[in-house]
Amino acid sequence: MVSAQHYFDQLMFGVAPYLALITFFLGTIQRYRAQAFSYSSLSSQFLENKRHFWGMVPLHYGILVVLGGHVVAFMFPREVLAWNGHPIRLYILEISALVFGLLTLLGLVMALVRRLVYRKIRTVTSLADIVLYALLLVQVGSGVYVAVMCSWGSSWFAASATPYLWSIVTLDPDISYVLAMPFAVKLHIVNAFLVIGFFPFTRLVHVLVIPNPYLWRKPQVVRWNRGPGSGA
Amino acid sequence: MNVRSQVSMVFHLDKCIGCHTCSIACKNIWTDRKGTDYMWWNNVETKPGTGFPTQWEDQDKYKGGWEKKNGSINLKSTDKKRIALNIFHNPHMPSMDDYYEPWTYDYQNLFTAKEGPDQPTAVPISKVTGEQINVESGPNWDDDLGGSPIYAANDPNLDGLSEDQKAQLQAIERLVFFYFPRICNHCLNPACVASCPSGALYKRGEDGIVLIDQKKCRAWRSCVSACPYKKTYFNWFTGKSEKCILCFPRVETGQAPACFHSCVGRIRYLGVLLYDADRIEEVCNLPDEELIEGHRSLILDPNDPEVIKAAKRNGIPDAVVDSAQQSPIYKFVIDWRIALPPHIEYRTMPMLYYVPPMSPVMSVRNEDTIEHVSDNLFHDIDEARIPMKFLANLFGGGHEAKVVYALRKQKAIRWYRRALTVGDVTMETAKQMLNEADCTVDEAEAIYRLTSLCTFEERFVIPPSHREEAIEMSQDPHERRQSTGFGFLAGPRRGL
Ligand code: HEM
Ligand code: SF4
Numbered sequence: 253m254v255s256a257q258h259y260f261d262q263l264m265f266g267v268a269p270y271l272a273l274i275t276f277f278l279g280t281i282q283r284y285r286a287q288a289f290s291y292s293s294l295s296s297q298f299l300e301n302k303r304h305f306w307g308m309v310p311l312h313y314g315i316l317v318v319l320g321g322h323v324v325a326f327m328f329p330r331e332v333l334a335w336n337g338h339p340i341r342l343y344i345l346e347i348s349a350l351v352f353g354l355l356t357l358l359g360l361v362m363a364l365v366r367r368l369v370y371r372k373i374r375t376v377t378s379l380a381d382i383v384l385y386a387l388l389l390v391q392v393g394s395g396v397y398v399a400v401m402c403s404w405g406s407s408w409f410a411a412s413a414t415p416y417l418w419s420i421v422t423l424d425p426d427i428s429y430v431l432a433m434p435f436a437v438k439l440h441i442v443n444a445f446l447v448i449g450f451f452p453f454t455r456l457v458h459v460l461v462i463p464n465p466y467l468w469r470k471p472q473v474v475r476w477n478r479g480p481g482s483g484a
Numbered sequence: 485m486n487v488r489s490q491v492s493m494v495f496h497l498d499k500c501i502g503c504h505t506c507s508i509a510c511k512n513i514w515t516d517r518k519g520t521d522y523m524w525w526n527n528v529e530t531k532p533g534t535g536f537p538t539q540w541e542d543q544d545k546y547k548g549g550w551e552k553k554n555g556s557i558n559l560k561s562t563d564k565k566r567i568a569l570n571i572f573h574n575p576h577m578p579s580m581d582d583y584y585e586p587w588t589y590d591y592q593n594l595f596t597a598k599e600g601p602d603q604p605t606a607v608p609i610s611k612v613t614g615e616q617i618n619v620e621s622g623p624n625w626d627d628d629l630g631g632s633p634i635y636a637a638n639d640p641n642l643d644g645l646s647e648d649q650k651a652q653l654q655a656i657e658r659l660v661f662f663y664f665p666r667i668c669n670h671c672l673n674p675a676c677v678a679s680c681p682s683g684a685l686y687k688r689g690e691d692g693i694v695l696i697d698q699k700k701c702r703a704w705r706s707c708v709s710a711c712p713y714k715k716t717y718f719n720w721f722t723g724k725s726e727k728c729i730l731c732f733p734r735v736e737t738g739q740a741p742a743c744f745h746s747c748v749g750r751i752r753y754l755g756v757l758l759y760d761a762d763r764i765e766e767v768c769n770l771p772d773e774e775l776i777e778g779h780r781s782l783i784l785d786p787n788d789p790e791v792i793k794a795a796k797r798n799g800i801p802d803a804v805v806d807s808a809q810q811s812p813i814y815k816f817v818i819d820w821r822i823a824l825p826p827h828i829e830y831r832t833m834p835m836l837y838y839v840p841p842m843s844p845v846m847s848v849r850n851e852d853t854i855e856h857v858s859d860n861l862f863h864d865i866d867e868a869r870i871p872m873k874f875l876a877n878l879f880g881g882g883h884e885a886k887v888v889y890a891l892r893k894q895k896a897i898r899w900y901r902r903a904l905t906v907g908d909v910t911m912e913t914a915k916q917m918l919n920e921a922d923c924t925v926d927e928a929e930a931i932y933r934l935t936s937l938c939t940f941e942e943r944f945v946i947p948p949s950h951r952e953e954a955i956e957m958s959q960d961p962h963e964r965r966q967s968t969g970f971g972f973l974a975g976p977r978r979g980l
Contacts, residue, residue: 288699290979292723295703299612299720301579308572371613372580375721380980453980461702463681467564471678474690477954 263443265427269420272449279452280460294456299372307366311359317352318395321406326417329410336407345406346399353396359394360385384454387447393438402434413441486762487784487795489804489947490672490692490835491735492813493744495665496935497841498894499751502628502663504528508745510667513742514729517832519721521586521611524623525728526743528611528665529969532639532653532874533626535664537582540714541640541827547576548712549675549830550768557768557831558727559679561709567681576709578731580720584621586611612720630661641877660869661840664878665751667743668715669826669834670694670727672759672782676727679710685726691756691949692835693730698976703726712830722978736949744944749912753934755811755945756804757835758784758795768831769794775828782833783818786811807947812934813837820923820931822890840875840890842898843868861899861917889922896921904976962967 271395278312285290336342349433364385367373399405430441451457510526529535543549547560562570589606597604610617626635631654642650652658670687674694677685684700685707687693696707696716707716716727731741739745744752756865759782767778784791786808795805808814816823816837823837843864865888866872875891876884896917903914918928934942 273752285704287974287977287979289722289976291703291726291977292703294723294979295718296720297574297577297705298579298708298718301577301581305573312572329712346941371615375613378980455979457979461682463567463683463704465683466567466681467684471671473677473680473683473686473691475686477951 254464261427262383264438265416266425266431267396268445268449269425272445275449276451278478280457283452291457291461292455292456294376295375296367296376299376300366300370303362303366303370307359307363310355311363314352314354314356314359315392318356321349321352322409325409326414332406332410336404336410338428342404346404349406350396352400353392353399354384357361357392357396360388364389380454383450384456385404387443387450390443391440394436394443398434398436398440400479402437485760485784485791485794487689487758487797487798487800488761488792489800489808490656490691490757490759491670491730491947492692492757492811493667493816493836494753494813494839495836496751496839497662497664498752498839499749499935500528500663500841501749502530503748504749505746506665509742509746510728513731515726518611519719520726521929522580522623522716523717523719523726526665526667526714527623527849528663529624530627530630530635530637530661531664531878532630532642532661533632534635536623537578537714538621539638539640540578541712542586543712543830545576546578546605546709546712546714548710548714549827549832552769552771552831555769559675559710560712561675562679567704567706568759570706571681571704574709575703577705577718578708578714580612584623584625585617585619587617587619587822590616605730618775622747623897628661631656631659636661639874641874641969643877644882645871645873652869653871653874658869660843662843662870664838665743666713666715666826667836668694668730668831669713669836670730671835672761672764672833673831675710675712675830675832676707677715679706680704681706683886684714685716688732690954691732691735691947693732693735694727695729695732696725696727698724698726711835712827712832714891722976724976735953738946738948740940740944740946742843751940753812753816753938753943756786756808757804757811757813757815757817758786758800758808758949764833768833772829772881773883776824776883776886779825779828779833780818780821783814785818786814801948801950803950804947807879807945810945812938812945815930820893820927821886822893822931824886824890826879828881838879839894840879840887841870842891843870844893861913861920862892862895865895890923893923893931896923897931898927900925901932931948939963 336345367377367381367385402408412429412433416426419426419429430438494569507524507526507528511524515521515523515525524536527536535541540546540548543560549560550557551560561576562574582795587608588612590609591606594604594606607616608619609615626632629635633654636659637650637654642653653660670692672692674685674687677687677694681704682700682702684697684702686695686697688695700725703718703725705718705725707725708714708718716725719726731739734741740754744754763782767775767782770778778867786792786805792805809820813823816839823839825834828834868891872884872888875887876882880887896914899909903909903911915925918925
């Protein structure tokens, strides 16, 4: 018997990831081609400079570490499990993950409050920003909830989330890994696909244009209209 | 020798009347869009005064420019090593409070107000939020307020002045001020360019104009902090930085930039300087007191056959070399040495120079008579109403000698002209002054001519840009012929 529940699960965990990824790639590429100008972090520091620090810094330090953790567990599940073999190391990993998760949540809330409280910042808040904040709140909120309620996430992520994610990447989705998970985890996963799918239509595109050549280019930049090497 | 050409500028402060025509010309052309209302790519400040943004010269606060440390120069604000930490929140970025909240007025109210006991007023409306605001400051709030205890007394250039000198600047009947028009200096070692994580800022190779690539700018805002002159501005609406473009579309077509063209006092000069790009780094590392000479030494003599040869080798068109030979800037900066770079100690090597202003004559009351002649002919320069130390902080990197030199020459020329036209000074005295000011009669005549009688063509010697060659490099003229003049321009739309 194939139940409605089954179709729903298939849709959420088997189909949604592909919809999200397709939108992500097509959307970001097309936006870059048509409107490169619109790729900007749309900083609002100029309009409000004090609360800004308390939102942006925790938000970014937190999210970058947490995302980094997800990537490591995805790429090197065996190493993570081996590391967790010692309880002490497991505690260290779990606690730091939780701390950075809370940092992200704190930053996100501060940033959101700042957006709503300051009149000047509200004038540069778009509908996309509001949807994005809602999605991120669900994402980070559910993440922190999972970290607290479903202990030892660093281990079970490596053991069951990683195989699921790989099954998606290898175009052979095996949703059995996720079906057994608690609701909060499922929410975290589905919402992640929403964030990815919505990504091209938000300011999140700034993540794709983070400056790296800066670290190795010469300090000064000169452009020649008559083509490189044409001298003066 | 790596010869490059730079469109450079001189502002003659002794001629500036503070009318702000330049600022308005610029504003009407470039910065009347949403998000740019607060920007003044050209502004005219009263000195002493706090300037725009407030106290921009206070680099302890804003951390603009370069600093010399352990034998090399580093950006004071954020460089490669610190960018990762500072990109989310730029610790030294000025905010709108340091500039002002732009506003307009609710003029409709004058027509639509209900009948009442009072005259209707046009209340100020913020151009950011659209709501009524209480206007507390503006881009020129300290205009003409020399002597003011709020503005003039807080000028960062008062550093190092004695208490007496500071008091003198405020004393009633003796207070003094002058105007300081400012645009981007299109520096040789621009801090804004060096600070941009995205590499969106660049210096144009052909004419040295510093620009921001709007498609590459991602609002990391490093340039705003890094420019010590605060001449890159953040467009809060589009999320992109913008700055003075020296009206390059005008310059490329042989016209003077709008602020130059419209200048009522005719204080502005524009022309080419040839310089040696290979020596910039070396000069930027000189000790403070050698910076002005070092900066001058970068500029090459456009009549020197070696330089001309090297310029040719670098592909500089003959017409540009010709233009450099006619350059009024070369005369002011190198031949006459009376134009000085602003705040050379920021080490960005600005290519806009200022002729320092003369103060009103300082007189001595002797019983019933007021005298202003003493045995020392240059008496009133050494005891000028604007303390020399103040001008030295602005134009001498803190050292007075170069400023005194420029003022003595100007004064000697005035006396020389006085001897010729008014006759209350003997020619002998005038020539003695010229001599002491390191100036010949011919030079005096030339300076007089370029300062007082200058025509449009003498003030602006604009090099040909040869944009047609630039286009030919990338496009076949025959194909271009059939495709140009029709197409689509995409407006700058704010990102989601
Ligand atoms: C290394 C990577 C990143 C860099 C360099 C970066 C940089 C920035 C900058 C400069 C801003 C503008 C802040 C301002 O001045 O107003 C910003 C805003 C923002 N970033 Fe990032 N970011 C990065 C990664 C991320 C990631 C991974 C996320 C999350 C999913 C994220 C979410 C946001 C959000 C939501 C805002 C808007 C905050 C607001 O203005 O209210 N960023 N980012
Ligand atoms: S237009 Fe000329 S004279 Fe008038 S303020 Fe500007 S620079 Fe000075």
